[in-house]
Amino acid sequence: MQTGRNDIDDMIVHEKMQAALEYQSEAWADGRADGIEPEIIADAALVLAMRETIRIHGEMGAEAMLDSLKSRMLAGEFSPERTVQ
Numbered sequence: 001m002q003t004g005r006n007d008i009d010d011m012i013v014h015e016k017m018q019a020a021l022e023y024q025s026e027a028w029a030d031g032r033a034d035g036i037e038p039e040i041i042a043d044a045a046l047v048l049a050m051r052e053t054i055r056i057h058g059e060m061g062a063e064a065m066l067d068s069l070k071s072r073m074l075a076g077e078f079s080p081e082r083t084v085q
Contacts, residue, residue: 024045032040053062078083 028038028041028045033036050062053065057065072078
């Protein structure tokens with residue numbers, strides 16, 4: 001029954017990710033409404049994310065995360081034109 005538990009854990013993580021993305025989208029919209037350019041909002045989001053990642057996982061962990069993100073980016077995962085099925 002370990003597989004079922006992993007499926008449930010994956011669903012929980014997915015739902016938390018969806019909620020986190022909604023919070024980020026709301027913060028992004030608030031910044032835009034206040035006249036902050038998207039480039040500045042994006043830079044601030046990345047800076048905050050890296051600080052928190054380094055705090056939690058250290059610099060080596062953050063570097064590994066960046067390597068993973070680079071591979072995912074090059075694979076088109078973050079492309080605005082990408083459709084999720």
